[in-house]
Amino acid sequence: MDFEDGTRPGSVTALRPGNVALLRPAEQVFDDMLTGWSAQQSSRMLNPKTIQARLAQVRRFAGFCGSLPWEWTPADVEEWTTELVSGDKPCAHGTIRSYQNAMALFCDFLTDRRYGWIERCEELFGTHPVQVCHEWNTAIHTGDHEARPAVRPLSRSEVQTFFDYADDRVDQARTRGKKGWKSVFRDATLFKKITAFGLRRREVGMLDLHDFTRNPTATEFGRFGVCNVRWAKASRGSQPRRRAVLAVFDWTRPVIEEYVTDVLPLFDVADAAMLWPTERQSRITGSYIGMRFAEYRDDLGFDAALHPHCLRHSYVTHLIEDGFDPLFVQQQVGHRWGSTTALYTGVSGDYRNRTLRRALDAAFVPPAIEEG
Known part of the structure; x- marks a missing residue:
């Protein structure tokens, strides 16, 4: 998209006219590049x-090199x-690739002559x-799924535990009369909610009552x-x-x-529709959900x-094990491709053996015994 004067978002001329003198050229040009x-991304x-x-990653790379974009070389990337x-x-591996991708995109932007940075x-x-x-x-992207093997669905017994x-x-907090027992109850319900509907952290954290x-x-x-x-x-x-x-389920x-009827009203928040309020009347964050999960996990x-x-992986796995159609499961979790849902699935050995047994029994039906 160009502006009326022919400039592009992110171009040299859109940011600073050519007749403006720079007091600190190197520093100011780098800042202009990032701006x-x-x-352009906006x-x-x-x-x-x-x-x-991405901007933060570029600044970290520049700090590591001790130089600016027009001085960078491939060797800098390799040392970094x-x-x-x-x-x-x-x-x-995935983190490295995302960092390198940010740098590659930034360099693509700078070397695109439509933006004028080469000439400047x-x-x-x-x-x-x-x-x-x-x-x-x-x-390079070596495979469809790069998560660590330990990142897996929880078994049914682990989920119940x-x-x-x-x-x-919750019981301990209530018995001891702790003021924060409502938050502990909220967190317990939230984890069950994630498992009941296969939700991501942001998806569950942003829910309101009218979303049901x-x-x-x-x-x-x-x-x-x-x-x-x-x-x-x-x-x-x-x-x-x-x-x-x-x-x-x-x-x-x-x-x-139980949570909506008996506990949520006790928070007495101004926004009565908010499903997971904090004591300070704000929404809980994804980082808080991760912290609380890690506490219980440890x-x-x-x-x-x-x-x-x-x-969420457990939700997909348990539905597949219970015989739900894979397309239904895919639509439930909002995956565009069935292959993504398959990567989430980690069925148990018992399930695979039962599936194999059913297939073998269907394929090798013993011949009927004729009555003599």
């Missing part, structure tokens, strides 16, 4: 958090990557930026038969997707109903690699 790249309707994360994968806590740098510094990330010094522990925490509707074909769930997710994962440059998730209604001695998203 321009931010404008014009593409990218998420502001994504833009800020070596630093990232070294030490006691090396970055994961040649005029001021006698050199210009080049693309320093190429196929020989950047990580987790829920029981969360309930025990009845399902006329499943009246046993009452007003909680359908969970209308308004803050699902967005595609690049688009608004959050929406989907309607149908209740499938018989324990869903009593769990949510207390139970579960693997440290597990996180709240594993409950």
Whole structure:
């Protein structure tokens, strides 16, 4: 998209007229580059958090190199990557790839002649930026699923153990008369909600009471038969997707109903529709959900690699094991592709053996014995 004067968002001329003298040329041009790249990404309707994360990564790279974009070389990328994968806590493959991707996109922006940065740098510094990330010094996408093996669905017994522990925490807080028992009750219900509908952290955290509707074909769930997710994962440059998730587990209604009826009103928040308020009348955050999950996980001695998203994996796995159609499961969790849902599925050995046995029995039916 061009402006009326022919400039583009993020171009040199859109940011600073050519006749303006710079007091600190190197520093100011680098800042202008980042401002321009931010404008270009905003014009593409990218998420502001994504833009800020990329800008921060570029600044970290510049700090590591001790130089500015028109001085960078491929060797800088290689030394930086070596630093990232070294030490006691090396970055994961996917993290490295995302960092390198941010740098590659920034260099693509600077070397695109439509934005004028090459000419400006040649005029001021006698050199210009080049693309320093190429196929020989950047990580590649090696597979469809790069998560650590320990990041897996929880078994049914592990899920029940987790829920029981969360309930025990509620009982302990209530018995001791602790002021924060309402928050402990809220957290226990929230984890059950994630598991009951296969939700992501942001999806569950942004729910309101009016996001529940009845399902006329499943009246046993009452007003909680359908969970209308308004803050699902967005595609690049688009608004959050929406989907309607149908209740499938018989324990869903009593769990949510008890919380909504007996506990939620005690928070006495100004926004009565908010489903998961804090004591300070704000919404709980994804980081808080992760922190609370980690606390319970560690207390139970579960693997440290597990996180709240594993409950979503558990939801997919348990539905598949219970015989639900894979397409239904895919639509429930909002995946565009069945292959993504398959990656979430980690069925048990017992389930696979039962499936194999059924297939073998159907394929090798013993011949009927003729009556003599």
